[in-house]
Amino acid sequence: MQHNLYIVALSVVVSIVYTFVALDFVRRSNRKTMSSRRLWLFSASLTMGIGIWGTHFVGMMSLNMSLTAAHHIPAISQCMLIAVAGTYGAFYFTKSFHKKSSVFLSAFFMGSCIIVLHYFGMKTAAINSNLHYDFFVSTLAAAAAYLFSGIALYRQFSASQPSLFNQFINSLFMVLALTGLHYIGEKAMLMKSHPLFLVMHDPRLGSLSLIATAIVIVASLFIALLYVLGAMSDQQLKLKSLQLDESEQRNHSLIALNPDGVYMIGKDRRITGGNHSLEKITGYSADELQGSLYTFLLAPSEAEKTEEFFQRTLAGEPIKRETRIKHKSGTEFEAEITNIPYFVENKLIGIIGTIKDLTEFRIMEEKLRLSEKLAVVGELAAGVAHEIRNPLTSLKGFTQMFKDHPNIPGREEYLNIMLEEIESINLITNEFMVLAKPHLTMTMRIDLLPLIRQVTLLLTGQASLNNTQIETQFYIDSGTVKGEENQLKKVFVNVIKNAIEAMPHGGKVTITVTGIQNENLLIQIKDEGVGISEVHLKQLFHPFFTTKENGKGLGLMVSQKILDNHMGHLRFTSTLGEGTLAEITLPAESVTELPSPTAS
CATH class of the missing domain: 3.30.450.20 (PAS domain)
Incomplete structure (x- = not known):
């Protein structure tokens, strides 16, 4: 048998290009997720299958024989499917090449695929001759297919990341398997023609070369496109890998170094x-x-x-x-x-x-709390000393005067002034004692509504003198809290009294009581007074701060302390010229709601 060397060279080029790209696709597939791996495996199998098929059929075109050949398209397509399926089986086992059995299975599938395609390819060509094969030469061709394909696959996939040069060498080994089987297999064929049906058909070499060249060019362009797409995918994979590394570094910082x-x-x-x-x-x-x-x-x-x-x-x-x-x-x-x-x-x-x-945090929190307490104590002590010094000075003066002038006229009037000064000292001392008391042990259950009614009744006289009306709106039938009644009474007296005194020209004080999710009681006390500036709002709970002419500046601080002991809160909001709203919140023992408020 004689061959056209140009077409033989083209068949070798087909082998090199397709095997190189197919091996590269398989390498990519082994680094992907399961769904992506199947796609890359299929692409590799399709490429390799076409490469084996192209090598065989382009190689057949290199034969210079006067034989009639009729290529049936369905049969040729079946040959291509055989090649694709066989190479898929070979490539499938490359993922686990650390197992010796996988190496042999992969080489077996690839070698068998090449051999079967060659045999059926010759049959589908329907050459008008009886084909016989020399056993020894056929065995040599099959051995070449198994050996060189096994070497190529082992070299390619036993290494974690083969270089492009090594990948090219591996593709050459695969080319030896393909071309070795094909051309040695042709040498093994013994043809005996049927003269009766022989039809001489000697196509021009130029046309065959043109067809073979066109096949190689089109196929190479197709594979080149696939390879470029693969390279772009690799670039995206590299970018995602960098992003993944960055994300892992962030996670390492957030977790390991936290x-x-x-x-x-x-x-x-x-x-x-x-x-x-x-x-x-x-x-x-x-x-x-x-x-x-x-x-x-x-x-x-x-x-x-x-x-x-x-x-x-x-x-x-x-x-x-x-x-x-x-x-x-x-x-x-x-x-x-x-x-x-x-x-x-x-x-x-x-x-x-x-x-x-939170151990260290609690220690620091306690230190801060103690520091704040000491600051408040210091401020209180200074304030108490200042407030007591004035009446003590008066008492000292009157005492010295009585000592020097025992029978001084107006003695009774001076004694009354002294009693008032002593009462002032007593009041300051009592307020200071409330602030200094430890946390209360609350055991009494108190219904706030009767207590608030009692306080409003108590302050009715003062409200009347100020031309002020007190209105209550209760949205609950009852609301009980746990605490000390006299202490809570003092809070309501302080806050309501402040509301009355905030309206020098009269007005209305509205007291509203509601339940909050059956867990807390909200008491709102709103006046229509002159309001409080933002600067003064921030100072309301400071000791001895007051805007009243005769105020001591301890009432709200004492009220806040009492509410703290009852796990409650006191908050003020105000608008200048419109009035002030005081909100007292206390944890409720029980709340009974009403469908509509009761007013008085």
């Missing part, structure tokens, strides 16, 4: 990971934490409460709260935990959270 303990919990409530700070805070090692139920870190009193918050977080709600953590040593400490749901590809995996040890 001074707070960071943990991951699966939906089965077991700890799946944590950072070094978590080990330091809890005293447990990473091995001890891994796989343990998260509740073992909680104080016994907190374990049951936490389940509700766990379920809320799994439902998608971030949770931040304070709890008590049990250290490995057995000690307990306060901590702030933050839990957020953890999603991967929009699927809830579990919870990621942080533990912040």
